[in-house]
Amino acid sequence: MKIIVLPLFRLPSGHHKAAEAIIEHITRLRPNAQIQTVDLLSYCHESLESVVSKMYMQWISKKPESYSKFYKSFIYTPDGKRSEQVPLHVWDKYFEFRLARFIEKERPDYIICTHSYPSKLLNHLKRQRKIDIPVINVYTDFFVSDVWGKRSIDYHFVPHLEAKKWLTKFGVPGNRIFITGIPVHPSFEVEHTLSEHRSILVAGGNSGLGHLEKLLNNLHLDSLSYTYKVLCGHNEKLREQIISMGNPRIQALPYMSSREEMNWHYEEASAIITKPGGITVSEVLEKELPVFIAGALPGQEEFNADYLKKRQLIYELHEYESVEKQITAIIESDIERNKWKKRLDMYRLEKEHTLESTLMNIFGKEPSSIPL
Missing domain, CATH: 3.40.50 (Rossmann fold)
Structure with a gap:
């Protein structure tokens, strides 16, 4: 064939x-x-x-x-x-x-x-x-x-x-x-297990188009209880910016070609901040990670965000509020987590x-x- x-x-x-x-x-x-x-x-x-x-x-x-x-x-x-x-x-x-x-x-x-x-x-x-x-x-x-x-x-x-x-x-x-x-690589089709590690993944930095500066500055000025691991990909400028902050709660992750390594970071995370790309969101939903959106690229990501917000599968971060407070209000609430899981299950049943x-x-x- x-x-x-x-x-x-x-x-x-x-x-x-x-x-x-x-x-x-x-x-x-x-x-x-x-x-x-x-x-x-x-x-x-x-x-x-x-x-x-x-x-x-x-x-x-x-x-x-x-x-x-x-x-x-x-x-x-x-x-x-x-x-x-x-x-x-x-x-x-x-x-x-x-x-x-x-x-x-x-x-x-x-x-x-x-x-x-x-x-x-x-x-x-x-x-x-x-x-x-x-x-x-x-x-x-x-x-x-x-x-x-x-x-x-x-x-x-x-x-x-x-x-x-x-x-x-x-x-x-x-x-x-x-x-x-939406297709998900088999490497990510592993049952999600809740981790005791308190980390949040931040994606969208690989292309340099994620407009992460405001988000990172917001985090840097906050008193953080979670560690924020930023997926920088090949974006050296972003990686250097994070290192220059000198904030132990904000870490830069380099480009990783291994899906097994990426899957490990998914398993360790409590949530992810990302852009509404179809593949990334599908991978994350497969891992049952709550998704927080900080902006969207023009075009397809705008329409992806519209659909995902309509189904209440993602949460939108507001620029002038504490990022961590917005996230913890969701992921540390059993009631809200259960509601989100039911919505996710309904989507999967389709x-x-x-x-x-x-x-x-x-x-x-x-x-x-x-x-x-």
Whole structure:
């Protein structure tokens, strides 16, 4: 069995984490499967990928309001009117052509999309009957953007029931939609045990876009009873800032490539402060850690936050109040913890299938055509 997995960009992202999670699950089912991960932009035009990713990072960091407006106008609209668009742009046609040639050359048995743009291109190629290989959409956020290909895509792995209902509005048959949750790497699928260690994880510093300065200053000026472990990733500036504080209750953690080490920090923590990225929040909810949000990046994280707040699965930190008092009011209250756990259980009950059972079910079937 040969499988192509299509994220987008080379920079670390939730799309790549989802791809890695899916690959690990497939490897457990089919150890001999040939799996290839391909960044479409780099494959088609390596220098273009570098330019586009740099422009994206600068846009969301320097002009977040502008990017947010763009996202709400062209990427995700409440009524989904931009869904199922026929590609009109020159670059869409170019990438379609290159993608079709690549698939013709590789002849995979399945294609898995963890980013909306390759899905959009494949949706159009399948609609034109230029390819007939089964395609699986694996959604990495708590909503379905307008860019994702829908009707001509063979299978959809969605995060929750609301997403399934949303897709059926666009004519996607319900038996092609599987509520699997956002993919979590098997390394994190370990029963959470309450630790006696009093630590709080702080994530979001890897890209330098988390705006953690105010949060850290707030913590530094407070009298802390918990140790705050900040995941700095490759952000040396943030790490140096924390070290210069000289506060033993605020510690900088370097980049860690080991999921086992990351899982250990999850197990040690009493809660996490993070941004509402689909993959990170899904990992943390898998560990049954209360999630506190200190801001969101423009675009998808705003919509993730909207959904998670509506379901009361996360708590929003207020800038001008003591961070620790806000956190301890939740995690040291048995009543509030139990209420949150019940909401989490209700969310989990929406899952109809595990990721591995769904993959096993699909791989065990002969490919079938999708109505146009």
